[in-house]
Amino acid sequence: MSTTSSFIRALGLELPIVQAPMAGGATTPELVAAVSNAGALGSFAASALTPQTIVARVSEIRALTDRPFAINLFVQPTPVPDPAEVEQAWQRLAPLHEELGISPELPHQWCQPFEAQLEAVLDVRPAVASFTFGILEAHQCERLHDAGILVVGNVTHPQEAVAWQALGADAIVAQGAQAGGHRGTFMGPYEEALFDTAELVEACLDVTSLPIIATGGVIDGYGIAALLAVGAQAVQLGTAFLATPESGICDAWKNALLEASGETRLTRVFSGRYARGLPNRAMRILEKNEASVPAYPIQNALTGPLRAAAARQGDADYLSLWAGTGVARIRYMEAEELIAVLAAELEEAEGGQAVPQPPQA
């Protein structure tokens, strides 16, 4: 059985490269369009956006490219938190608010309603809809397929790959432990879903026949080649694109990435869900109470004002500096140039063989 490059063929991509969706403003329409125009797949992170904003941003992407792109959502219910837990978590942020000189109001919205976001995605019909933090209902997957949208599910464990295959997904993103940002784990404890990226690809190949997009810790074309060699059809890079001029993260975060020694840590203090990033002052202070931080998305909403103020003030000590393990080798260059460099490195690593070409029209 061979599914070699079926995902790439279905989308007409020139390169087996996916730019990761990155919530928090990184994946601007300019970044997504530049990546797609360069022959890879751009992905737009829409989890934090209202349905109306999703529609507006997709229009902006379409004004910049007529190539395929993905839209990404978090599959999550709207939580009903315990007010006492919220109050305690809010009080624990007070010293950090004081250090930054802000006195924010308690956030009153925890996340955007997932079902309404999904309707917006169905309306705008991207080539690909990708999902993390959970799994769709069967009828939701069917509606996406009926609209001609390819469905991609993020997995951190082979059992999650089996679940997405049973649902009828078109591909999976296999997210290794090296990945920057949030762990997408939705079955079992997160500690049991910390596979090395290449090992996760191999473990998923054992249990599914779905095309696999490998992600986590890849920063150059040689890393892409290594994951294609173990059976991935494409490789998704997140951190590598954070330092492009098109990425929407603040300058303090970009500078922290460019100066990073390479140390990253998994923490749940910023959002209530484990995520990998650069250690900083806020992480160290909040880690004292890490176990009792409210679950995602409550803590994420509670730390929102702190992180927004830190971005305004250009202070990396209070940002969530998400980054993967490849961060020490991050490069500052425009997205189009980065794709060209990645493609050249991949070609060199593969012994000068031509990279996959788009099918003839």
Ligand SMILES: Cc1cc2nc3c(=O)[nH]c(=O)nc-3n(C[C@H](O)[C@H](O)[C@H](O)COP(=O)(O)O)c2cc1C
């Ligand atoms: C800043 C940041 C934000 C992220 N946001 C999302 C997201 O919204 N949806 C998603 O599926 N993955 C998200 N991820 C995870 C990526 O999809 C991917 O797993 C990760 O970037 C791969 O590791 P790398 O950063 O080492 O390339 C995010 C990663 C980062 C670094």
